Amino acid sequence: MASFKIEGGHKLKGTIIPQGAKNEALQVICAVLLTAGKVRIDNIPDIVDVNKLIFILGELGVKIEKLGANSYSFQADEIDLDYLESAEFKRDGSSLRGSIMIVGPLLARFGRGYIPRPGGDKIGRRRLDTHFEGFIRLGATFRYNREEYFYGVEAEELHGVEMLLDEASVTGTANILMAAVLAKGTTTIYNAACEPYIQQLSKMLNSMGAKIEGIGSNLLTINGVESLGGCEHRVLPDMIEIGSWVGMAAMTQSELTIKDVSWKDLGQIPNVFRKLGIQLEKRGDDIYIPEQDSYEIQSYIDGSVLTVADAPWPGFTPDLLSIVLVVATQAKGTVLVHQKMFESRLFFVDKLIDMGAKVILCDPHRATVIGHNRQSQLKATKMTSPDIRAGISLLIAALSAKGTSIINNIEQIDRGYENIEARLKSIGAKIERLED
Ligand SMILES: CC(=O)N[C@H]1[C@@H](OP(=O)(O)OP(=O)(O)OC[C@H]2O[C@@H](n3ccc(=O)[nH]c3=O)[C@H](O)[C@@H]2O)O[C@H](CO)[C@@H](O)[C@@H]1O
Numbered sequence: 071m072a073s074f075k076i077e078g079g080h081k082l083k084g085t086i087i088p089q090g091a092k093n094e095a096l097q098v099i100c101a102v103l104l105t106a107g108k109v110r111i112d113n114i115p116d117i118v119d120v121n122k123l124i125f126i127l128g129e130l131g132v133k134i135e136k137l138g139a140n141s142y143s144f145q146a147d148e149i150d151l152d153y154l155e156s157a158e159f160k161r162d163g164s165s166l167r168g169s170i171m172i173v174g175p176l177l178a179r180f181g182r183g184y185i186p187r188p189g190g191d192k193i194g195r196r197r198l199d200t201h202f203e204g205f206i207r208l209g210a211t212f213r214y215n216r217e218e219y220f221y222g223v224e225a226e227e228l229h230g231v232e233m234l235l236d237e238a239s240v241t242g243t244a245n246i247l248m249a250a251v252l253a254k255g256t257t258t259i260y261n262a263a264c265e266p267y268i269q270q271l272s273k274m275l276n277s278m279g280a281k282i283e284g285i286g287s288n289l290l291t292i293n294g295v296e297s298l299g300g301c302e303h304r305v306l307p308d309m310i311e312i313g314s315w316v317g318m319a320a321m322t323q324s325e326l327t328i329k330d331v332s333w334k335d336l337g338q339i340p341n342v343f344r345k346l347g348i349q350l351e352k353r354g355d356d357i358y359i360p361e362q363d364s365y366e367i368q369s370y371i372d373g374s375v376l377t378v379a380d381a382p383w384p385g386f387t388p389d390l391l392s393i394v395l396v397v398a399t400q401a402k403g404t405v406l407v408h409q410k411m412f413e414s415r416l417f418f419v420d421k422l423i424d425m426g427a428k429v430i431l432c433d434p435h436r437a438t439v440i441g442h443n444r445q446s447q448l449k450a451t452k453m454t455s456p457d458i459r460a461g462i463s464l465l466i467a468a469l470s471a472k473g474t475s476i477i478n479n480i481e482q483i484d485r486g487y488e489n490i491e492a493r494l495k496s497i498g499a500k501i502e503r504l505e506d
Pocket residue numbers: 093096167168195196197237238239240241242382387388389410411412
């Protein structure tokens with residue numbers, strides 16, 4: 071397994087262009103299975119999870135052409151459904167979370183969709199009930215092989231229906247939406263997730279000929295159509311990566327410009343960082359972060375301690391809470407970080423405590439961070455990245471720490487961050503990849 075060696079304590083300076091959004095890319099790449107027409111997608115991030123999904127599509131028979139570093143065309147006009155029952159698919163399909171979203175399109179267009187238990191971050195229970203309950207409501211029959219953790223749905227025809235999701239699952243909403251666009255009649259999905267990822271998917275499907283209304287809300291109405299055609303689509307900048315750069319700038323007292331962030335799609339993200347005392351300016355569609363000696367966490371109007379908690383969109387994304395937590399360790403003041411969705415995402419704080427951070431893990435969901443206002447610099451250490459966002463948070467901690475840190479298991483970081491060490495080096499970071 072590869073590692074990063076990081077010499078911390080250096081200020082960074084420069085301009086960063088954010089990558090395309092991982093979670094949107096995973097959805098829109100699956101959507102190419104809905105048509106025999108050619109689909110061009112631009113701004114696809116070159117990251118491990120996305121590349122794995124593109125590989126799976128290739129094995130399924132999708133014709134894939136790389137048009138540029140981050141642009142592809144896909145044509146799913148000759149699909150080999152037998153691959154879905156192969157040992158290779160059972161291995162490849164289980165290596166990321168996003169692969170689950172091939173099921174909806176395959177079910178809608180070919181009458182069957184299968185998937186091994188998908189991978190992704192080990193950050194707590196990640197059930198799939200919402201996905202399969204949705205398919206069943208559309209008229210599919212469901213089977214599950216417990217020994218092999220293999221799921222399947224089949225249907226001669228899908229029929230529009232009114233449904234109320236048990237939770238606003240992001241991948242679940244995408245999956246059901248992609249099945250419903252080719253169902254007979256009208257489907258309504260209430261308690262739908264409405265992250266920018268889902269909004270983008272919906273817009274892309276409409277440009278392919280789908281009829282989706284309510285985009286951006288938690289009530290989607292879909293009038294099924296006979297077939298869909300090709301289209302061109304551009305993936306939004308990755309709001310989680312953007313938040314990661316903001317956190318990194320604050321922690322390392324760096325002046326950074328993040329280009330073309332699509333401010334209108336950032337929701338609560340700028341405000342949450344501002345509540346931590348970080349100055350960020352809107353300059354056109356860029357974010358400018360000045361060099362800041364210190365930042366002070368705000369309290370509520372009544373003086374009580376700030377809480378930063380996750381919630382389905384338009385709430386604050388759970389994927390940035392680990393970054394908020396690490397950034398708070400150097401702030402002035404106290405914050406309660408409440409990770410409501412996932413129960414195993416905060417355990418990485420042990421590493422930060424080893425480095426000298428003042429954090430109390432109250433329970434698996436809540437951690438109180440007592441920022442020490444740079445009174446004592448974090449100490450370098452050797453650590454292992456348990457998941458993608460803890461990984462980047464530990465990397466941020468290492469960049470601000472005194473001395474040289476080693477982070478193992480950086481495959482976790484590579485899942486979601488494109489060419490991270492070269493981009494960090496370009497703004498002055500001292501980081502090296504050690505292959506074993
Ligand atoms: C590939 C992809 O797109 N991954 C994202 C997607 O995962 P994904 O779509 O897999 O996550 P879900 O939205 O299904 O939710 C994840 C877990 O959170 C719990 N849950 C979810 C919604 C809710 O209102 N309450 C609740 O408790 C569920 O038990 C579920 O197991 O959305 C997550 C939640 O934004 C993000 O962390 C992931 O980065």
